[in-house]
Amino acid sequence: MKKLKNHVNELFKDVPESEQKNAVIQEVIQNLEEKVWDLMEQGKAEEDAINKAIVDFGDIGDLKKELGINPSVKKDNTKLNLGYSIWGSLLIISLFVFINFYYTPDVIWFVYPTFAVLWWPLTMYFKWLRNK
Amino acid sequence: MIRSDIIRGHLDSIILRLILEKDRYGYEISKEISSRTDNRFQIKEATLYAVFQRLEKKELIESYFGKVSKGGKRKYYGITSLGKAYLKETVAEWEETKEIIDLFMEGLN
Numbered sequence: 001m002k003k004l005k006n007h008v009n010e011l012f013k014d015v016p017e018s019e020q021k022n023a024v025i026q027e028v029i030q031n032l033e034e035k036v037w038d039l040m041e042q043g044k045a046e047e048d049a050i051n052k053a054i055v056d057f058g059d060i061g062d063l064k065k066e067l068g069i070n071p072s073v074k075k076d077n078t079k080l081n082l083g084y085s086i087w088g089s090l091l092i093i094s095l096f097v098f099i100n101f102y103y104t105p106d107v108i109w110f111v112y113p114t115f116a117v118l119w120w121p122l123t124m125y126f127k128w129l130r131n132k
Numbered sequence: 133m134i135r136s137d138i139i140r141g142h143l144d145s146i147i148l149r150l151i152l153e154k155d156r157y158g159y160e161i162s163k164e165i166s167s168r169t170d171n172r173f174q175i176k177e178a179t180l181y182a183v184f185q186r187l188e189k190k191e192l193i194e195s196y197f198g199k200v201s202k203g204g205k206r207k208y209y210g211i212t213s214l215g216k217a218y219l220k221e222t223v224a225e226w227e228e229t230k231e232i233i234d235l236f237m238e239g240l241n
Contacts, residue, residue, distance in 0.1 A: 024181055030204045031159040031177065038159075058176030066185035 004032055007054050015067050024067065032057065078128040085124040089117045139173060143183050144192075145226070148211060148219040151193055157206040158184070184209065192218050 008029050015021050032053050039049035093114050100110040139146075150161050158180055166174050187193045192215035198206040211219070 024185070026204070027158060027207045028177070028181060030206060031157065034159045056177065058178040060178040062182035063178050063185065066182045
C-alpha cells in the first residue's frame with residue numbers, strides 16, 4: 001500500500017500546496033485502497049492489484065486544472081488611476097500657471113507644459129474606457 | 133470501448149444521477165458506472181475527482197465523511213437541491229439534443 005501512496009503523492013507533486021489538495025489526496029488514496037482490496041478479493045495478487053489501480057487511475061490533467069490556483073480576479077484600478085491623474089495634472093498645471101503669472105506675466109508660456117501634462121489623464125481616460 | 137470524449141460532456145449529469153439515487157463515495161461511483169454499462173464505459177478515477185471538485189465548487193453536491201472502512205474514512209457525496217434542479221435541466225436539454233442529433237444520424241442504412 002505504501003507504493004500506492006507514493007504514486008499518488010508523485011502524481012500531485014506539482015500541484016500547489018493547499019488544504020484542498022491534501023483532502024483530494026486523502027480521498028484518492030482511500031478510494032484506491034478500497035479498489036485494491038476489491039481486486040484482491042477477486043483473486044488478484046496485491047502487487048497486480050496495486051498496479052492495476054494505478055494504471056486505471058488515468059491522467060490527472062483535468063483534476064490539476066480544478067485544483068490549480070484560481071486566477072484571482074484582478075482588481076479594476078482604472079477608475080482610481082483616472083481620478084489620480086486628473087487631480088495630479090490639475091495640480092501640476094496650476095503650479096505652471098502660478099509660476100507663469102507670478103514671475104513672467106508678460107509671456108504666456110504655461111500652455112506648452114499644460115499640453116504635455118494632459119497626456120497623462122488622457123492616457124488614463126483611454127485605459128478606463130477600454131476597461132469598461 | 134466507446135470514445136469517451138462524446139460522453140465527457142455528460143459526465144456531470146451521469147454522476148449527479150448516481151448521487152441522486154443515494155449518497156455515494158468515489159470508488160462506488162466508478163464501480164457503479166462500469167457495472168451499469170457492462171464495462172462498455174469506464175470512468176477514469178482521475179476524471180471522477182475532477183468532476184467532484186467542479187460540482188462541489190458549483191454547490192451542486194456536498195461531501196461528508198462516513199464511517200471508517202478498511203482503508204480510512206470514506207468521503208461521501210450527496211446532491212443538493214441546486215444539484216437536483218441542475219440535473220433536471222440537463223435531462224431536458226439532453227432530450228432535445230438527442231432529437232436534434234437523431235435527425236441527422238438516423239435512417240442512413
